[in-house]
Amino acid sequence: MKVGESEYLIVNDGTFKLDGGAMFGVVPKPVWQKYFPPDDQNRITLGTNTLVIKTKKRIALVDLGMGDKFDSKLLSIYDIKRQKNLIENLEGLGISRDDVTDVIFTHGHLDHTGWATINDKGEIKATFPNAKYILQDDTLDEIRNPNEKTKPNYNYLNFKGLDSQIIAINGDEEIIPGVELVKTGGHTKGHQIVISRDGNNSIVYFGDLIPTSAHIKPAYIMAYDLYPMETFSRKKELLERAFEEKWIIVFEHDPNSPSAILKDIEKYSLSPFSL
Numbered sequence: 001m002k003v004g005e006s007e008y009l010i011v012n013d014g015t016f017k018l019d020g021g022a023m024f025g026v027v028p029k030p031v032w033q034k035y036f037p038p039d040d041q042n043r044i045t046l047g048t049n050t051l052v053i054k055t056k057k058r059i060a061l062v063d064l065g066m067g068d069k070f071d072s073k074l075l076s077i078y079d080i081k082r083q084k085n086l087i088e089n090l091e092g093l094g095i096s097r098d099d100v101t102d103v104i105f106t107h108g109h110l111d112h113t114g115w116a117t118i119n120d121k122g123e124i125k126a127t128f129p130n131a132k133y134i135l136q137d138d139t140l141d142e143i144r145n146p147n148e149k150t151k152p153n154y155n156y157l158n159f160k161g162l163d164s165q166i167i168a169i170n171g172d173e174e175i176i177p178g179v180e181l182v183k184t185g186g187h188t189k190g191h192q193i194v195i196s197r198d199g200n201n202s203i204v205y206f207g208d209l210i211p212t213s214a215h216i217k218p219a220y221i222m223a224y225d226l227y228p229m230e231t232f233s234r235k236k237e238l239l240e241r242a243f244e245e246k247w248i249i250v251f252e253h254d255p256n257s258p259s260a261i262l263k264d265i266e267k268y269s270l271s272p273f274s275l
């Protein structure tokens, strides 16, 4: 979608699977399985939607899918399926790895940072050599100092050799004119969302605060969240703004409805909207 002088696109890195119960926390299975039918291992299929923000001078990517650094065990656990990967899909839009100027991470989990680095015949390199990689200070701390609970959610290879390209910010910041990072916490301590404004339109990438359209209700919170009450209160507050200001909401992990507009703040119902 073109808005003013900027262009917004959604590209993906295929699908993967996670446990349906973990994805929906205390929401009962008879409710969530209507949206996401589970497989024989109770896993549901999730998307990997990256937001591309093209301005006159910059090409920014928000979150980077699963990447190419999985061994056969993890490949079968996550059941990654792709026709084309994120890099090939970007090339299809005429965007090369060298063209990318900014990478924004909502947080450091492995399903959001996969293509930060690339496996080049066994050598791990920055996928986007000319980009700054922007995340919250607290996210950098969570990546560098995981504990027994959080460690399985990170892949250290995704950040190998990236130190000189990483920019860690502290709190809310407009990092590109019209593109604001808003720290939310909730899912992780350093989790942030991306609010892009251009003229009358706001396109908002919620990361794991609202991973799919089926998580739109404030109480529908993933069991993965480290600070669920913070997720609840930030969702409530941000969705009021989304309703009043008619935000176009991007759902990172929704394989079927990657974007929508909130049409009713009482029922939390959505209108389809394609970017």
Ligand SMILES: [Zn+2]
Binding pocket: 107, 109, 187, 208
């Ligand atoms: Zn996450």
